[in-house]
Amino acid sequence: MTQRDVTKLARTTAAAVMLVLLAAVWRHYQPPNRNIAFPAGEIRIGVDGSYPPFAFDEAGNLAGLDIELGEAIAGEIGLPVRYVNISFYGLYDALITGEVDLLIAALRVDPARTNAARYTEPYFDDGLVLVSAPGNRPISADALSGVAIAYEFASRADSRIRRWESDGHVIARMPYELSTYALDALRLGQADAALVDAISLRLYARERREWQYQHQFVSREPYAIAVRIDRDEAFKLVDRALSTLKESGEVARIVAKWF
C-alpha cells in the first residue's frame, strides 16, 4: 500500500466517522416518533390499584392521581391509554417483559432499579415534613434539642428521629400509633412539632381546611414514572409530556384534586 493509498483510506474513514456522528446528532434532535415508541397504538400503563389516593377501585373502575396523570400524558402524546393493574411486586417485571410500556404507580425513584428502568422527572414528593404551628419561627431540623416531636411509631419518621438523636439532638419523643394522632397532638398544642410524610400531612389537612400550619421538608422522596431502560423513544415522549403538563399547571391541578 502506497502513502497515497494510506492517506486516501484515512480520509475515507474520517469522512465515514463524521457522517455517522452527524447522523447520530441529527437522530438525537429528531422529535420522538410515537409509532416507534408505542407500536401497539396505545399506551399500556402499569398501575397498582390498591394504593389510594394514587390508584384504587371505584365502582369497578380505576381512579386516582396516577390514573388521571396517565390520562393526561396519553392525551398529550395523542394515543389512547390502557391500564394494567399489577401488585407492587410485579410492576418492574411487567415493565421488563414488555407487558406494559410504563409504570405510574406511586413509585419512588429507586437507585437499585436503574439498570432496568429509567425515571422521568418527579411528579410528586413524599418526603418527610416537619410540621409546626404558624406564627412562631419555623422549627428547623438544625435545632431540635428540647423540641417535643409527635410521630408515628416505627415509621420513616421514627427512624429519622433516632438518627437525629444519634447526631446529638435531645428530642422529647412523642410516638403515636398513627400519623393522624401525631398531627392531632400538634394541632391541639400538645406537641411542638410533628414529623410525618408529605402524603399524611396533605390528607390530614384536606379534612381540616381551617387548620393552619407551616412545614418544611427534611427529606426528599420523589415519585416518578418508570420506562424500560431501552425504550428511548417512549421515555422522551413521556418525559416531554410530563414537562409540558407541569409547565401548564396541569400536574399541580391533578395533585390538588386528590389532596
Place this chain on the structure above:
Amino acid sequence: MSAKSSLSSPVKDAAKRQRQSILVIIGLLMLFALVLRLRPAPRNLLPAEARVVKTAKPHVCAHTLLENEVEEKKILRSLELVRELGATTIVQFFPWAYAETRAEHFSWDRFDRIVRHAERQGLQVIARLGLAPPWLNDDPDATLNTLPERDDPEFAQYAAAFAARYAGTVDEIIIWNEPNLSFEWGYQPVNAERYVRLLQETYPAIKAANPAAVVLAGALAPTLEERGSSAGLNDLDFLRDMYAAGGGDYFDALAIHSYGLKEPPSAEPAENRLNFRRAELLRQIMLENGDGQKQASITEGGWNDHPRWAHAVRPSQRSAFTVEAFEYIEANWDWLERLCLWAFRYPADLNSYPDNYTLVSADFVMKPIYYALQDYARGWEREGTLWLPPPETE
C-alpha cells in the same frame, strides 16, 4: 574461547543486565499492585459458641431476606433478633442466579455465610429455591423468573447441589415460588402441569443428593384469579390441578401462603374470599387427594399495617391478629408445623407498602409486632406501652 564469543560477551552481559532490570521493575510493580490490594483480614463475626433459641412456641417462624445483604454484621444482627424473638425457624431464599453464576460453576460463599450464622444462632432453615441465572436465557424480555421447560434439568441440578452441600443443616427445601402467578414465570401463562413437571425433575434429584430432605411444593399465592386469567390461577384450583397431574408423588409437605389482609384470623374461609383460614381449604384438597399424612407449613403469611394500602390494618390490629393466628394454629391445626411471617426485615426499604409487612425496619428498628410476638413466643408479660394514647380531640 573463540574471538567471536569474547567480542560479543560485553554486549550479551549488557543485554542480560537490561533484561534483569526490566524483570526487577515488573516484579516491583506487581508487588506494589499486590500491596495496594491488601486489606485487613475480615473480622470473624461468627459467635464462638452456638446459641440456643429460647421459646415456648416452636411453631413461630419468620421469612428472612438475607440473600441481598452485603454486610455480614447485618446478617448476624438479623439472625440474633430472630433468635431473641423466640422463632425456631427461618425461611430463606437461596436464588439459583446467585449460586450458579456461570454454567455448572457454583459459588456458595454467600449462602455459606447465611447458613453458618443461622446454624450458630440455633435456627432451623427452610430453603426456598428459584430465580434463574441470566446466562440461561438471552431473551431480552425474560426476567429472572423466566424458566423455559428445557432448563428444568439445570434447575434440578442446582437443587441437588444445594441439597447435598447443606445436608444435615438445611433439610427442608421449597421448589419455586407462587407458581400459580404468571409473574413468577416471567409473565408466561401458568398451568399446574408445567409446575408438576418441574417437581418431577427436581424431587428425585434432591432425594438422591440428600435422602433426609423434605421437599415442599406449592407456596401458592392466595388469589381469586379465574381460569383463563393472564395474571394466574387461584391457589385452590391450581392445587387440584397439581394433584390431577400426578404432582402428589413429588412433594413431602405443602408450603402455604396465607395472608389475613383486612380480616381477623378467626374469619371463616370461603373459596371466594382471601383470609388467613384459606389454608384450611388447601388442607381439605390435600385430604381429598389422600395426602392427609403429609404436614404443611405456612411459609409466608401475616398482616400489613401500611397507613394507605387498601388491604392493610392498623399497627395494633396487626400485632393482635398475628398473635391470635398463632394461638389459632395451636388450638386447631395439628397438621401445620409452622407459621413463617413475611417478612422479618428487608435489607433496604422498598419504599412502598411492602415495607409494612416487616417485623424489623431496614435500619433495625423493632416494630410493635416484634415485641408482641416476642411476648407470645417467650411467654413474657411486658409492662408499659410503645406509643402514647390518641390525643383527646373532642
